[in-house]
Amino acid sequence: MALVLTGRREHRKWLRDSxxxxxxxxxxxxxNRGSGRARRLRLSNQAPDARALRSLQxxxxxxHADSNESLTRLRLIAPASVVKAAEQLHTADDDRWYAAAEATxxxxxxxxxxxxxRQNEARERFINEARHSIRLDRAAAITPYHGPYESPLFDSRS
Structure with missing residues (x-):
């Protein structure tokens, strides 16, 4: 009996960690998509630096490929409510990227x-569904950061 309980406990730990x-x-x-930076680059002048935009793309x-891979893992092991929230966030991320980098x-x-x-609401929904699935309380609301910090390595307003 102890072996069965240990096995269940290890399985739950593995699932929670995964x-x-x-x-x-x-x-x-x-x-990390970089939508904010792409939009700022396109607005910076009439002919944005094609190399810089291509690098961002x-x-x-x-x-996006990393996100798809993570979404696939979620589809395999996460509850349906988390997957649905993840899919909504994925769509909101794609919509924001398209608007920033490609829309005319x-x-x-x-x-x-x-x-x-819309993206922040989808993030909050995903975070809260994820936290609920691992038995944690709701998370604090996401507030957009519009501070002075900007680095080529980190886009705080992506």
Whole structure:
């Protein structure tokens, strides 16, 4: 009997650890797309630096692939409510990236803030579903950061 209990406990620990890794990877990809930087680059002048935009697109493509891989892991091990929230966040991330990097014209400030609010709502929903699945309380609300820090390695407003 002790062996069975130990096996169940180990399985629950493995599942919780695996879920946590998948949740962190998926959420990290959402924050690392670089949509804000792409939009700022396109708004910076009439003819944005094609090399810089291509570099951002390559980075975003890699992040999107990572997000897809994490979403696949979630589909295999996460509860349906988490997967649904993840899919909604994935769509919000894609919509914001498309608007920033490809849409013509580049979205105005009001439209951009609407896309950001939709993305933040999807992030909160995903975080809360993920936390619920591992028996944690609801998370604090996400508030957009619009501070002075900006680095070529980290886009705080992505």
């Amino acid at each position: 879920l946590m890794d998948a949740y962190v990877d998926f959420l990290g990809a959402s924050f 390559e980075r975003a493509s890699g992040v 014209p580049v979205p105005n400030e009001d439209e951009w803030r609407r896309l950001q609010a």
